[in-house]
Amino acid sequence: MIYKKIFLNSIEGLLIFIILISGILVSCRQRKSELTNIAEGNSIIKIPVVSGPLKIDGKLDDVIWQSAFPLSLKNEDNTIIRVGGNTKIAIRGEYLCLSAQIAESGKIIVHSTGNNPSWWREDMILWMFRYQSPFTHANKVALFAVNPFGAYNIGSVRDIYNITHDDIFTSVPLEWSDDILVAAEIGHNEWSVEAALPLKQLGITGFISVERIRVPRVNTPEMRWYWPAPYEQVAFESAGSNTQPKPLIQKPNLPNNNVGTSIIIPVNELAAKVKALPKEAWSHEEQDSLGVRKMLEKSIRARMAALAEKEKLAWQEVKTVYDWELFRNERYTSLLNLIGPMPERTPLKSVVTRRINYGEKFVIENIVYESRPDLIVTANLYLPEKISGKIPAIIVIHSHHKPKTQTELQDMGMTWARARTAVLIMDQLCAGERIQTQPWLKESYYGRYALGNQLYLAGESLIKWMVWDIIRGIDLLTERSYIDPKRIVLMGAVAGGGDPAALTANFDKRIAAVIPFNFGEAGPEEYYTEAPRWYDFETADPGWAYWETTRSIPNSVSEKFLDWFICAAIAPRNFIFSIEIGWPKTVEDEPAWIRYKKVYDFYGAHDHLASVEGFGPFPGISECYNVGTFQRKSIYPILNRWFGMEVPKSEYHDVFPESALMCLTPSSIVGRTLKPASLIALEHVKKHLAESRMKYNGLTSSERINTLRLNLRQKLGDIEPVDVSLAHKIWTKQSSDLLVEAFYIETEPGIKLPFFLLTPKNNSNHQPAVIGLAEGGKKGFLSQRPNEIAFLLSKGTIVCLPDLRGKGPVEQRQAEPLGPFLSLLTALYEDRVVAIACRGGLVSFSSVLEDNFCHIPQDVVVPGLLEITDIVDIVRTIAPRPVLLAEPVNGT
Secondary structure (H helix, E strand, O other): OEEEOOOOOOHHHHHHHHHHHHOOOOOOOOOOOOOOOOOOOOEEEEOOEOOOOOEEOOOOOOHHHHHOEEEEOEEOOOOOOOOOOEEEEEEEOOEEEEEEEEEOOOOOOOOOOOEOOOOOOOOEEEEEEEEEOOOOOOEEEEEEEEOOOOOEEEEEOOOOOOOOHHHHHOOEEOHHHHHOEEEEEEEOOEEEEEEEEEHHHHOOEEEEEEEEEEOOEOOEOOEEEEEOOOOOOEEEEOOOOOOOOOOEEOOOOOOOOOOOOOOOOOOOHHHHHHHHOOOOOOOHHHHHHHOHHHHHHHHHHHHHHHHHHHHHHHHHOOOOHHHHHHHHHHHHHHHHHHHOOOOOOOOOOOEEEEEEEOOOOEEEEEEEEEEEOOEEEEEEEEEEOOOOOOEEEEEEEOOOOOOOOOHHHHHHHHHHHHOOOEEEEEOOOOOHHHOOOOOOOOHHHHHHHHHHHHHHHOOOOHHHHHHHHHHHHHHHHHOOOOEEEEEEEEEEOOOOOHHHHHHHHHHOOOOOEEEEEOOOOOOOOHHHHOOOOOOOOOOOOOOOOOOOHHHOOOOOOOOOOOHHHHHHOOOOOEEEEEEOOOOOOOHHHOHHHHHHHHHHHHOOOHHHEEEEEOOOOOOOOOOOOOOOHHHHHHHHHHHHHHHOOOOOOOOOOOOOOHHHHOOOOHHHHOOOOOOOHHHHHHHHHHHHHHHHHHOOOOOOHHHHHHHHHHHHHHHHOOOOOOOOOOOEEEEEEEOOOEEEEEEEEEEEOOEEEEEEEEEEOOOOOOOOEEEOOOOOHHHHHHHHOHHHHHHHHHOOOEEEEEOOOOOOOOOOOOOOOHHHHHHHHHHHHOOOOOOEEEEOOEOOOHHHHOOOOOOOOHHHOOOOHHHOOOHHHHHHHHOOOOEEEEOOEOOO
């Protein structure tokens, strides 16, 4: 029940209340400040006292909640999304009891568990209490947050007059947080929370407000619901309490991570012997002398060196512009074939969701557009406040470190806009408002890795999708009459921005100049960290593998389009060879620079080539998140010389809060059908697989297997067996019932792969054999499956446990489903395999794209696999040989 009266408990209470009303919650510079709208202050809720059983389990089925006081949550824009949920409050015995019932039609975003976790950005309900401590009489604020897993935190806030929901991440946990009872329940289209806080810690008077936070989803902005309203709170008091028994608590049911069940074979004497066997074929000393742990890297580096030498010899034959264009066209064709055709140009459906103008010679437009149907791009467009005639434009591609709101990006946008240049800064896929998984500090890192793997499976690539987003950004700019289409500059930031920038310049001739930081020579910073160079001065470094798929285009070395070539192919258009740090000597001493000069001289366009660098070594003080002030000052005169672009009179720095630069709003997504990138790719996969399967209709069993073998070999690469001499024995161990032999085979020069052969003593001339394939190799089998191995041996079966290259003692990684997938592929290409048994493998590679989360390791990703086949097709082709698929999992 609400009582309308003035809250005058004391002069002290009145003063506190006046301060709270007049406090400014948003403290920014004058042009951005907004006076806080606080509640009128003349409403008090009287918290009802209830009795009866209460089980804290998150289910809200206790009768007492019918008598609790309701606090209905409302969104700032009720016309668009009405359903937020409701909370209730009551006093029972010695506890202040809270509940929340939260509507959720989609996927819940939640990560943290336990008390006082290290919060991610995740869905939560947040209660704020302003109260006077019953013990010290000090004024306090407590933020109490609970997520859908029942993880909770109650913490005090240092600044009680300027509070935001983000303070929960930095609040100091209260000493009595362990005395709180909390449980949550995830139900159908909703989640709910119950909590009981010790009343003696809060007293019986104070102020309360509630906020529900729904963090961003794919293509959906962050949303919040409030009670009583944004920036408002209401006083509360209680008439007293009773002495009911302490509530019970039941922990919420968290997701069950156990997958399937296993047959437990009793341990016997033979199993004990198996488990006690040595796990390695070579001792540690022998492994060191043979270079076992480095043999895979050594083999790859030898291949790379051979390709680099071949590329050098071909480059030395380039002596005229005609030679160069033959050299270029061959590699450019390979690049086009591997990247694949770009999508169809479709309507951008662009909309400006906010326009910011504070009278400081620039404006910012927050823009949403669709680069392809159902895929949203969010971008900030910085413009001069007053535009006359045609103005140049710069598109800045941010790094994988931070999204479009990072301070250096804002500085560039504002500084150049004040100098009569338009600046477009878009969120790249997996960053900022274009998250594809869960919002957290390193989401761009994880997202680029996971989505990159998904797109590889679909025959696509993340860098290709980024390139197309950028091309559509150019379309967006050229639709505006005041943008000069002949003065469009593309700049890629220091880590993961330069790569797509340089590639985009190859695909879009409208780009007049490109500035791809830290791209153009493979790993230039490695001269500081891994000196000396791997290659001589005349040889272009082909680079090395990298976790981010955009920085490791498949087959780029074998197909001869190295990093330097992607930049040189832009000639004779303008190109700035740029790096965030300083060169070990000068740019003139860089191998790539010598090649660039040679190409630009062919066209008589040496003036179209320039360089920019930072200072100092790596790591060092010249490092930056995107492009720093020092590096930008070197760019200004170059762009002025090339395009007459005005040199900024000073560096402008006055950072906007992230919230001001958010583009997605509830109204901007109304009427759109938006999807995660993985689901868009899945639609393409389904089409490809349907077409591929149609081709197998009417084929005989023999024709079907031969066709699939041929088609799949194009994706797998070189899988032809080499002539191998007999296996070399390393050692033999035997007991009364078991013979164990360690061998190795050399599949190619330098690659020695060990394996164990376990033979039961009661062997005959025609014994069956089982080959065990797993990521963990023979060590994993012997340690984790001794009972199963003993069972096979007891039935007279020989067991072969190999270490594949990159596995076992060579490079152990925690990953599956490598073993099951390899088993199926082996059976496909080897007729002598009579049966296959797989456990814990993927149910399908298509399932990897069914969710925007993805947790498969990159070593099971075959680029373009889903253009041709999936696991079900391989199994169908293997028929009628028996196949057991036990406990399969999906991509998550």
